[in-house]
Amino acid sequence: QKEVEQDPGPLSVPEGAIVSLNCTYSNSAFQYFMWYRQYSRKGPELLMYTYSSGNKEDGRFTAQVDKSSKYISLFIRDSQPSDSATYLCAMRGGGSNYKLTFGKGTLLTVNP
Amino acid sequence: EAGVTQFPSHSVIEKGQTVTLRCDPISGHDNLYWYRRVMGKEIKFLLHFVKESKQDESGMPNNRFLAERTGGTYSTLKVQPAELEDSGVYFCASSQGTSLFFGPGTRLTVL
Numbered sequence: 001q002k003e004v005e006q007d008p009g010p011l012s013v014p015e016g017a018i019v020s021l022n023c024t025y026s027n028s029a030f031q032y033f034m035w036y037r038q039y040s041r042k043g044p045e046l047l048m049y050t051y052s053s054g055n056k057e058d059g060r061f062t063a064q065v066d067k068s069s070k071y072i073s074l075f076i077r078d079s080q081p082s083d084s085a086t087y088l089c090a091m092r093g094g095g096s097n098y099k100l101t102f103g104k105g106t107l108l109t110v111n112p
Numbered sequence: 113e114a115g116v117t118q119f120p121s122h123s124v125i126e127k128g129q130t131v132t133l134r135c136d137p138i139s140g141h142d143n144l145y146w147y148r149r150v151m152g153k154e155i156k157f158l159l160h161f162v163k164e165s166k167q168d169e170s171g172m173p174n175n176r177f178l179a180e181r182t183g184g185t186y187s188t189l190k191v192q193p194a195e196l197e198d199s200g201v202y203f204c205a206s207s208q209g210t211s212l213f214f215g216p217g218t219r220l221t222v223l
Contacts, residue, residue, distance in 0.1 A: 098160065098207060099168060
């Protein structure tokens with residue numbers, strides 16, 4: 001079983017839609033959870049960084065963590081064509097171990 | 113402020129040849145990481161430097177891969193000799209705290 005599972009999609013939505021992206025994980029040692037956005041031919045760019053279970057909001061983006069279910073989500077409200085990218089979940093253990101374990105990424109297309 | 117830079121952006125070599133990838137982290141970042149994405153797979157950790165010291169190299173595939181970080185500044189990743197399965201995108205990242213900043217990657221193609 002992979003440590004992090006993420007549906008690769010692709011996911012196609014109309015402009016203005018609410019997008020829900022999800023990852024599940026199996027390693028209970030994961031303490032920190034991140035969402036990265038990656039445009040084609042670019043490196044991953046950090047979008048959201050969370051630690052505790054619950055919700056964290058930043059503009060149109062909301063990250064949700066449920067440690068009891070080992071499930072994390074990223075919601076994008078009022079999606080825009082510029083949100084079209086691959087979204088990667090990543091997670092790591094605690095302490096000074098900054099090694100990230102990534103999901104495969106979900107390719108999102110927002111159609112105007 | 114300049115981000116993480118990587119050189120070259122793309123490299124095409126033949127099996128058995130040697131390739132050296134370079135990463136310049138964000139100035140002042142002590143932590144430097146190498147990751148790799150093989151086609152169809154997840155981005156996977158290769159190794160972690162703290163300044164010039166290797167903190168964790170548990171992700172290095174085999175002894176054909178050699179990473180160095182001279183003086184705790186830029187880093188190189190050498191693959192010698194390259195094999196077909198080494199093809200992929202090699203990302204470098206740096207951090208001074210908990211957030212990692214990634215470079216654009218080097219796309220390596222081994223023919």
